[in-house]
Amino acid sequence: MWAVGGLVASALVAPLLLAVDFDGTITSRDTLHVIVEAFGGRGVWDELEPSLQAGEITIEDAMRTQFAAVRATTEEALAAVRRDAPIRDGFRRFVAWAEQAGHRMVILSAGFRVVIDAVLADADIANLEIHSNDIAFSREGARLIWAERGGTCGHCGRRCKRHQLALRREPDDHVVYVGDGISDRCVSAQADTVFARSSLAEYLADQGRSYVPFDDFDEIVHHLENHHLRAA
Ligand SMILES: [Mg+2]
Numbered sequence: 001m002w003a004v005g006g007l008v009a010s011a012l013v014a015p016l017l018l019a020v021d022f023d024g025t026i027t028s029r030d031t032l033h034v035i036v037e038a039f040g041g042r043g044v045w046d047e048l049e050p051s052l053q054a055g056e057i058t059i060e061d062a063m064r065t066q067f068a069a070v071r072a073t074t075e076e077a078l079a080a081v082r083r084d085a086p087i088r089d090g091f092r093r094f095v096a097w098a099e100q101a102g103h104r105m106v107i108l109s110a111g112f113r114v115v116i117d118a119v120l121a122d123a124d125i126a127n128l129e130i131h132s133n134d135i136a137f138s139r140e141g142a143r144l145i146w147a148e149r150g151g152t153c154g155h156c157g158r159r160c161k162r163h164q165l166a167l168r169r170e171p172d173d174h175v176v177y178v179g180d181g182i183s184d185r186c187v188s189a190q191a192d193t194v195f196a197r198s199s200l201a202e203y204l205a206d207q208g209r210s211y212v213p214f215d216d217f218d219e220i221v222h223h224l225e226n227h228h229l230r231a232a
Pocket residue numbers: 021022023024025030179180181
């Protein structure tokens with residue numbers, strides 16, 4: 001038995017491992033998309049999107065092509081993100097709820113640490129575990145910095161997010177995955193509960209896999225409290 005918010009929670013309520021995508025999940029829009037749109041030339045993203053969705057090119061290929069044309073300082077890129085990709089409702093409450101209830105959380109992102117840190121700092125959120133790539137912005141051209149992501153995944157043939165999830169997963173964890181896009185497809189199959197929106201939701205529906213739709217993080221807390229935690 002342990003105390004949660006002044007109440008004594010049942011010892012049967014297992015702590016969760018919450019694995020959360022960043023772009024388009026924690027933020028309302030994909031920050032990479034916003035930056036490419038603002039500094040990389042109009043239409044660059046839209047041109048690549050169909051082949052990316054169809055699996056003809058990898059996320060890394062698309063990122064290389066898209067960011068080759070981005071000429072902006074860090075401050076300029078972050079200003080575009082702050083203007084066009086605000087944080088999704090309820091995320092700060094979600095973080096506080098998880099911390100209080102003893103659930104572990106990790107952000108698994110194919111995006112950029114410098115952007116993630118700025119968005120979270122703006123929202124007064126600190127000390128989250130984050131795994132992502134990074135970028136060095138400059139007026140001369142952006143340089144992508146790839147994170148170590150283990151070997152090629154046996155399921156999707158990429159260096160996908162499964163590796164980072166596996167490193168953090170304990171045998172008894174109930175894994176919750178929250179995401180919206182292509183980089184979440186493979187790893188979400190490893191989760192016990194998936195919250196999905198946008199193209200991830202469409203993909204899972206096509207595959208006949210179950211997921212819970214969401215618009216904000218308050219809905220996720222509500223769902224977990226009512227379905228997972230109460231039933232545990
Ligand atoms: Mg995303």
